[in-house]
Amino acid sequence: MSCGNGCRCLCEDDFTILKQCGWPHYFKEQNRRGLIHSLDCSTMDTMRTSLLLVLWAFILQLADTKVFFKRTTDLSLKDGIRRARGNEGVALKRFKRGWMWNHFFLLEEYTGTDYQYVGKLHSDQDKGDGSLKYILSGDGAGSLFLVDENSGDIHATKRLDREEKAFYMLRAQAVNKKTGIPVEPESEFIIKIHDINDNEPKFTKDIYTASVPEMSNVGTSVVQVTALDDDDPTYGNSARVVYSILQGQPYFSVEPHSGIIRTALPNMNRENREKYQVVIQAKDMAGQMGGLSGTTTVSITLTDVNDNPPRFPHGVYQFITPESTEVGFQVGRIKANDSDIGVNAEVAYSIISGDGAEMFEISTDKETQEGVITVKRPLDYERKKLYTLKVQAENTHLDPRFLSLGPFSDLATVKITVEDVDEPPVFERASYIMEVKEDANVGTIIGAVTAVDPDASRSIVKYSIDRRTDMDRVFDIHSGNGSLFILKPLDRETAAWHNITATAKEMNNPLQTSVHVYIRILDINDNAPEFAAFYETFVCENAKTGQRIQTVSAIDKDDPVGGHRFFFNLPENLKTNFTVRDNKDNTAGILTAQNGFNRLESSIYYVPVVITDGEYPMQSSTNTLTVRVCACDREGNMLSCNADTLILPAGLSTGALVAILLCIIILLIIVVFFAALRRQKKKEPLIISKEDVRDNIVSYNDEGGGEEDTQAFDIGTLRNPEAIEDNKLRRDIIPEAFFPSRRTAPNRDNTDVRDFINQRLQENDTDPTAPPYDSLATYAYEGNGSIAESLSSLESATTEGDQDYNYLSEWGPRFKKLADMYGGEDSDRDS
Numbered sequence: 001m002s003c004g005n006g007c008r009c010l011c012e013d014d015f016t017i018l019k020q021c022g023w024p025h026y027f028k029e030q031n032r033r034g035l036i037h038s039l040d041c042s043t044m045d046t047m048r049t050s051l052l053l054v055l056w057a058f059i060l061q062l063a064d065t066k067v068f069f070k071r072t073t074d075l076s077l078k079d080g081i082r083r084a085r086g087n088e089g090v091a092l093k094r095f096k097r098g099w100m101w102n103h104f105f106l107l108e109e110y111t112g113t114d115y116q117y118v119g120k121l122h123s124d125q126d127k128g129d130g131s132l133k134y135i136l137s138g139d140g141a142g143s144l145f146l147v148d149e150n151s152g153d154i155h156a157t158k159r160l161d162r163e164e165k166a167f168y169m170l171r172a173q174a175v176n177k178k179t180g181i182p183v184e185p186e187s188e189f190i191i192k193i194h195d196i197n198d199n200e201p202k203f204t205k206d207i208y209t210a211s212v213p214e215m216s217n218v219g220t221s222v223v224q225v226t227a228l229d230d231d232d233p234t235y236g237n238s239a240r241v242v243y244s245i246l247q248g249q250p251y252f253s254v255e256p257h258s259g260i261i262r263t264a265l266p267n268m269n270r271e272n273r274e275k276y277q278v279v280i281q282a283k284d285m286a287g288q289m290g291g292l293s294g295t296t297t298v299s300i301t302l303t304d305v306n307d308n309p310p311r312f313p314h315g316v317y318q319f320i321t322p323e324s325t326e327v328g329f330q331v332g333r334i335k336a337n338d339s340d341i342g343v344n345a346e347v348a349y350s351i352i353s354g355d356g357a358e359m360f361e362i363s364t365d366k367e368t369q370e371g372v373i374t375v376k377r378p379l380d381y382e383r384k385k386l387y388t389l390k391v392q393a394e395n396t397h398l399d400p401r402f403l404s405l406g407p408f409s410d411l412a413t414v415k416i417t418v419e420d421v422d423e424p425p426v427f428e429r430a431s432y433i434m435e436v437k438e439d440a441n442v443g444t445i446i447g448a449v450t451a452v453d454p455d456a457s458r459s460i461v462k463y464s465i466d467r468r469t470d471m472d473r474v475f476d477i478h479s480g481n482g483s484l485f486i487l488k489p490l491d492r493e494t495a496a497w498h499n500i501t502a503t504a505k506e507m508n509n510p511l512q513t514s515v516h517v518y519i520r521i522l523d524i525n526d527n528a529p530e531f532a533a534f535y536e537t538f539v540c541e542n543a544k545t546g547q548r549i550q551t552v553s554a555i556d557k558d559d560p561v562g563g564h565r566f567f568f569n570l571p572e573n574l575k576t577n578f579t580v581r582d583n584k585d586n587t588a589g590i591l592t593a594q595n596g597f598n599r600l601e602s603s604i605y606y607v608p609v610v611i612t613d614g615e616y617p618m619q620s621s622t623n624t625l626t627v628r629v630c631a632c633d634r635e636g637n638m639l640s641c642n643a644d645t646l647i648l649p650a651g652l653s654t655g656a657l658v659a660i661l662l663c664i665i666i667l668l669i670i671v672v673f674f675a676a677l678r679r680q681k682k683k684e685p686l687i688i689s690k691e692d693v694r695d696n697i698v699s700y701n702d703e704g705g706g707e708e709d710t711q712a713f714d715i716g717t718l719r720n721p722e723a724i725e726d727n728k729l730r731r732d733i734i735p736e737a738f739f740p741s742r743r744t745a746p747n748r749d750n751t752d753v754r755d756f757i758n759q760r761l762q763e764n765d766t767d768p769t770a771p772p773y774d775s776l777a778t779y780a781y782e783g784n785g786s787i788a789e790s791l792s793s794l795e796s797a798t799t800e801g802d803q804d805y806n807y808l809s810e811w812g813p814r815f816k817k818l819a820d821m822y823g824g825e826d827s828d829r830d831s
Contacts, residue, residue, distance in 0.1 A: 103167075103189070103190045103191075103192050104118055104119050104154075104189065104190065104191040104192065105191075105192050105193075105194055106118055106156060106160065106191055106192070106193055106194065107193075107194045107196065108159075108160050108161055108162040108193045108194060108195060108196055108198070109159055109160075109161065109196055109198055110156065110159050110160070111159070115146070115155035115156060115157055116155060116156040117153070117154075117155055117156075118145065118154040118155060118156055118191060119153075119154050120151070120152050120153050120154065121134045121136075121147065121152030121153075121154065121172050121174075122152050123152075123174040123183065123184055124184075125174060125183040125184060126152075126174065127821075128805070128818070128821050128822040130150065130177070131176060131177055131178065132174050132175065132176060132177065132183060133149035133150065133174070133175060133177050134147050134148070134149050134150075134152045134172065134173070134174055135147070135149070135172070135173045135174075135175060136154065136170060136171070136172055137170065137171045137173075137186075138168065138169050138170035138171045138188070139165075139168035139169050139170060140168050140170070141170055141171075143157070144156060144157060144158055144160070144168070145157070145168070145170065145191070147172075160193050161193075162193040162194070162195045162231075162232060163199060163230040163231070165193070166192065166193055166232075167190050167191060167192045167193060168190065168191045168193075169188060169190060170188070170189060170190075170191060171186050171187065171188050171189075172186070172187055172189065173185075173186040173187070194235070195231050195232035195235045195236075195238060196231075196238070197231055197236070197238035197284065197285065197291070197292065198231070199229055199230040199231050199238075199292070200229070200284065200292035200293060200294050201227035201228065201229045201241045201282040201283065201284050201292065201293065201294045202227060202228055202229075202230075202294050203225060203226065203227045203228075203280075203282065203294060203295075203296035204225075204226050204227070204228065205225075205296065206296065206297075207296065207297050207298075207299060208223060208225055208296060208297070208298040208299065209298075209299050209301075210222050210223035210261070210298060210299070210300050210301070211300065211301045211302070211303045212263060212300060212301075212302060212303065213302070213303050213304075213305050214268055214269055214270035214271075214302040214303065214304060214305055214307070215267055215268065215269065215305055215307060215401075215402075216263050216268070217263070217266065218262075218263055218264060218265065218266050219262050219263065220262060220263045221260055221261075221262055222252065222260075222261040222262060222263065222298075222300055223260075223261050223298060223300075224258065224259050224260045224261070225243065225254075225259045225261065225280050225282075225296060225298065226259055227241050227243070227259070227282030227294060227296075229241055229284050231284070237284065237285045237286045237288070237291075238284060238285065239284060240284060240285065240286045241282050241283065241284055242256045242257065242282070242283055242284075242286055242287035243255065243256050243257070243258075243259045243280055243281065243282050244256065244280070244281045244283070244287070245261075245278065245279070245280055245281075246279040246280070246281050246295065247277065247278060247279035248276060248277065248278030248279065248298075248300075249264070250264055250265060251263070251264055251265050251268065251276055251278075252264050252276065252278050252300065254280055256287070259280070259282070261278065261280070261298060261300075268302060269302075270302040270303070270304050270305075271308070271339050273302070274301060274302050275299065275300070275301050275302075276299075276300045276301075276302075277297060277298075277299060277300075278297070278298040278299075278300055279295055279296070279297055279298075280295065280296055280297075280298060281293050281294070281295050282294050282295070282296075304340050304341045304342055304344050304345075305340070305344060305399055305401075305402070306340055306344035306395060306397055306398060306399040306402060306408070307340070307399065307402040307405055308338055308339040308340050308344075308405075309338070309395065309405070309406055309407060309408040309409065309410070310336035310337065310338040310345075310347045310393045310394065310395060310408065310409065310410055311336055311337055311338075311410050312334070312335075312336045312337075312393065312410050312411070312412040313335075313337060314412065315412060315413065316412070316413045316414075316415065317332070317334050317412060317413070317414045317415070318414075318415045318416075318417070319331050319332035319373070319414065319415070319416045319417070320416075320417045320419060321375070321379070321416060321417070321418060321419065322379075322418070322419045322420075322421045323379040323380055323381040323418050323419065323420060323421055323423070324379075324421045324423055325375050325379060326375065326378075327375050327376065327377065327378060328374055328375065329374060329375055330372055330373070330374050331360065331373045331374060331375060331416060332373050332414075332416075333365075333370045333371065333372055333373070334349075334370065334371045334373070334391065334412060334414065335368070335369065335370040335371065336349075336371075336393035336410050336412075338369070338395070343396075343397045344395070344397060344399075345369060345395075346364075346366075346369060346395065346396045346397060347364060347369050347371075347393045347394065347395060347396070348364055348393070348394055348395075348396050349362045349363070349364050349371035349391060349392070349393050350362065350391070350392050351389050351390065351391055352390050352391070352392050352411075353389075353390040354387070354388045354389040354390050354414075355387055355388055356387030356388060356389050356416060357389065358376065358377065359375070359376055359377050359379065359387055360373055360374065360375060360376050360387065360389060360416065361373075361374055361376045362374075362389075362391060371391060371393065373389075373414065373416070379418050380418075381418050381419065381420040381421070382420075382456070384418065385417065385418050386415065386416070386417055386418070387415070387416045387418070388413065388414070388415050388416075389413070389414040389415075389416070390411065390412075390413060390414075391411070391412050391413070391414050392409055392410070392411050393409060393410050393411075393412070394408060394409035394410075395408040395409070422455060422509060422511065423453075423454045423455055423511070424504075424505065424506070424509070424511035424512055424513040425451040425452060425453050425454075425461045425504040425505060425506060425512070425513055426451060426452060426453075426454050426513060427449060427450065427451045427504065427513065427515040428450045428451070428452075429449075429515065430515070431515060431516045431517070431518065432447065432449055432502075432515065432516070432517045432518065433517075433518045433520070434446050434447035434484065434517065434518070434519045434520070435519070435520045435521075435522055436486070436490065436519065436520075436521060436522065437490075437521075437522045437523075437524055438490045438491055438492040438521050438522065438523060438524055438526070439490075439524050439526070440486055440490060441486070442486050442487060442488065442489065443485055443486060443487075444485060444486050445483050445484065445485045446475075446484050446485065446486065446519065447483070447484050447517075448478075448481060448482045448483040448484065449463065449477075449482040449484070449502045449504075449515060449517065450482055451463070451482070451504035451513065451515075453506055459506040459507055459508065459509065460506065460507050461504045461505070461506060462479050462480070462504065462505055462506070462507060463477050463478065463479050463480075463481075463482040463502060463503070463504050464477060464479060464502070464503050464504075465477050465500055465501070465502055465503070466500070466501040466502075466503055466514065468501075469499065469500045469501045470498070470500045472488065473487055473488065474486070474487055474488045474490070474498060475487060475498065475500060475519070477502055482502070482504070484502075484517065484519075490521050491521075492521040492522070492523045492524075492559075493527065493557045493558075495521065496520070496521055497518065497519065497520055497521070498518075498519040498521070499516065499517075499518055499519075500516075500517050500519065501514050501515070501516055501517070502514065502515050502517050503515075523558055523559045523560070524558075525558050525560065525613065525615035525616060525617060525618075525619055526558065526619070527556055527557040527558045527619060528556075528611075528613070528619040528620055528621035529554040529555065529556040529564075529566050529611045529612070529613050529619070529620070529621060530554060530555060530556075530611065530621055530623055531552060531553075531554060531555075531609075531611075531623045531625075532552075532553040532554055532555045533553075535550055535552060535625055535626075536626075536628075537549055537550040537590065537625060537626065537627045537628070538627065538628045538629070538630045538638055538641060539592060539597055539605075539627050539628070539629055539630070540597070540629075540630060540631070540632035540636055540638070541596060541597050541598065541599060541629060541630070541631055541632065542596060542632065543592050543595075543596065543597060544592065544595055545592055545593065545594055545595050546591050546592065547591065547592045548589045548590065548591055549578075549590050549591070549592060549627065550589070550590040550625065550627075551583075551587055551588070551589050551590070552568070552587065552588055552590065552609065552625065553566075553586060553587045553588075554566045554568075554586060554611045556613055556619075558613075558615065560615050564586060564613065564614075565586065565613065565614035566586045566611055566612065566613055566614070567582060567611070567612045567613075567614070568580050568582045568587075568588030568609060568610070568611055569582065569609075569610050569612075570607075570608065570609065570610065571608050571610055571622065574608065576593065576605075576607060577592065577593050577594050577597075577605060578590055578591060578592060578593055578605070578607045578627065579591045579592075579593050580607075580609055588609070590607065590609075590625060590627075597629045598629070599629045599630075599631070599641075602629065603628060603629050603641070604626060604627070604628055604629070605626075605627040605628075605629070606624050606625070606626055606627075607624070607625040607626075607627055608622050608623070608624055608625075609622070609623050609624070609625055610622050610623075611623060628641050629641070805819065805822035806819075808822060
């Protein structure tokens with residue numbers, strides 16, 4: 001098969017002509033075939049591309065390399081061997097290649113009214129008798145690209161945009177109309193879309209934001225802008241972009257090919273002007289006249305450099321602060337102004353001299369860049385009333401390029417006056433620690449606090465306790481001398497420490513001061529020891545004399561200095577079946593005092609244990625240990641402590657019964673689930689009509705009466721275009737919405753049914769509401785007056801010999817080859 005659109009497709013004879021006769025004879029042969037037409041712009045482009053492809057294929061064939069085109073009709077090696085063996089004595093025959101393909105080229109954005117012609121398909125098996133039809137599949141087949149199944153002409157139905165899709169992969173095949181069997185294997189080809197300059201350059205950003213340091217040298221790079229053109233960069237200058245500056249001169253310039261924006265003036269000062277708006281244009285066609293263009297705005301900001309030193313607005317600063325100002329509190333602020341911003345305006349303050357260097361310090365507020373003067377040591381008006389400081393301010397980030405503009409520091413004098421204030425009393429200590437035994441009597445004095453008036457008047461001080469720190473009123477203080485004494489009995493085991501606050505104030509001054517007093521309660525031995533835990537003890541019936549059955553320990557709430565020491569024994573003059581052995585480590589062992597025990601006689605024994613501590617005064621307590629008599633094995637492991645023997649009932653346990661019940665429930669759920677699935681499968685399908693042409697094959701035993709049979713349909717409906725049903729809905733789905741029919745108004749002047757059928761066919765092809773599957777449309781009336789007469793394949797077989805194709809030679813050079821093919825066959829039949 002070959003195609004007929006310029007030199008787009010070649011057959012094997014083309015290479016023979018090219019090699020044997022050269023280029024002139026090649027073009028002469030192509031002209032004779034009707035493959036080279038008028039040399040308009042589109043044809044010249046096509047010819048140029050075809051010539052390149054022909055030259056490439058010629059070079060590849062001379063170099064004996066891999067064939068450029070794909071052979072699709074050659075028999076496989078096995079088929080060739082099989083045929084050779086089946087026809088003994090017959091020489092092997094070389095089959096002619098039927099498909100030789102190349103690229104199709106199509107210009108984008110076609111504006112014509114007719115469909116755009118792409119190319120022509122033709123098979124060597126096509127004898128011109130109308131027995132073959134051409135099928136097109138692949139990208140856009142049936143929608144973007146249509147093929148005339150009889151002639152093989154390919155047309156594009158819509159305007160194509162190369163930027164949306166640059167090429168289309170399609171497949172072509174020739175099949176027998178009667179049998180539907182392909183006469184040649186399917187072959188693939190490409191339709192490539194030629195580009196035109198229909199896209200202007202577009203910048204990647206609508207607005208660019210950039211910055212450059214102030215005082216930069218001329219030519220310093222600021223930012224690079226980029227514009228993209230969707231046109232084909234490999235075809236002409238449609239995508240070749242050139243940049244130019246429309247606004248922003250003389251401060252900035254742009255490189256035409258790279259789009260890099262650079263500074264154009266020296267010593268641009270941020271303090272004079274900080275922001276600039278630059279407009280850049282990108283134009284395709286290499287900037288030539290007629291090219292398309294786009295613009296963007298670049299916002300450029302001059303960033304700061306440290307080219308300005310800090311300066312104090314005043315040479316002397318004066319502040320007044322009271323002597324009561326606490327250490328770390330602020331006295332005042334000073335600031336050295338810097339025209340720079342950011343880190344370049346950061347200033348460090350320091351005290352370099354003055355009699356107040358030991359009393360005050362200065363630091364920098366990072367947010368306001370101010371020098372904050374604070375008190376370093378407590379002030380006293382009676383000692384010194386005036387201090388003088390020499391303060392320096394200097395930049396912390398220096399730029400070596402601008403050191404000549406310095407020095408980048410400044411000095412100022414600060415004078416601070418101290419005011420006299422009436423101060424509250426001052427305690428001699430920052431805090432007090434006192435101790436008292438827990439058995440001290442109420443009213444016992446445990447210590448005293450002392451405070452004095454720091455002023456020259458030396459007023460009398462009055463003391464008190466902040467009751468918020470002594471809610472239980474355990475302690476009190478003498479208001480005149482500050483002595484603390486006990487109000488309630490103390491208990492170290494309840495509270496080992498008491499933290500209270502004592503206050504002092506002058507008689508005629510509401511100002512007061514406070515101090516923390518920490519009182520430690522010392523321990524005395526006032527608690528008896530007891531068992532450390534509750535013990536559950538048992539003794540075996542077969543126990544021997546002296547066998548240990550339990551080890552006990554003791555605890556004491558007291559906290560002696562040397563630690564606890566406990567002693568264990570039995571009460572005096574007590575006869576019992578057990579004895580106590582003191583282990584000398586604050587534990588004791590409980591031992592049996594007889595051989596064997598009997599649960600029936602006594603199942604529980606109560607053993608009294610006396611525990612005594614070793615402190616003064618000595619404290620002791622009697623604790624009772626409960627011992628049960630149990631049955632044990634030979635190793636002494638307890639078996640049972642009950643007098644009655646427990647007999648377990650025979651049968652299944654409760655756990656086993658629950659497990660069996662759960663298994664039965666799970667089996668019932670599974671059975672119900674499978675029954676529901678089977679019932680669901682038996683539901684009727686949505687489509688129950690036997691007339692559904694998609695899923696049913698309907699057989700007809702008669703061929704029908706043709707055009708004379710009018711019993712199966714109403715011929716009047718076809719002759720009357722206005723008698724049309726409004727809508728025909730699909731029967732296999734539930735209608736959700738009704739779409740308006742896109743029928744065009746019938747032409748009342750058109751009396752030929754053929755025109756009506758063509759109109760209905762075009763409406764069905766373009767109707768978006770058509771069913772999304774193959775549907776059957778019947779057009780029974782073919783009309784009269786057609787030059788080609790009936791297209792029925794049944795009638796064509798009877799009239800094949802009556803066809804006269806001599807009129808094809810009168811249609812011009814485009815149909816000369818077709819006329820030779822069909823006319824020649826007629827001549828052969830006549831002979």
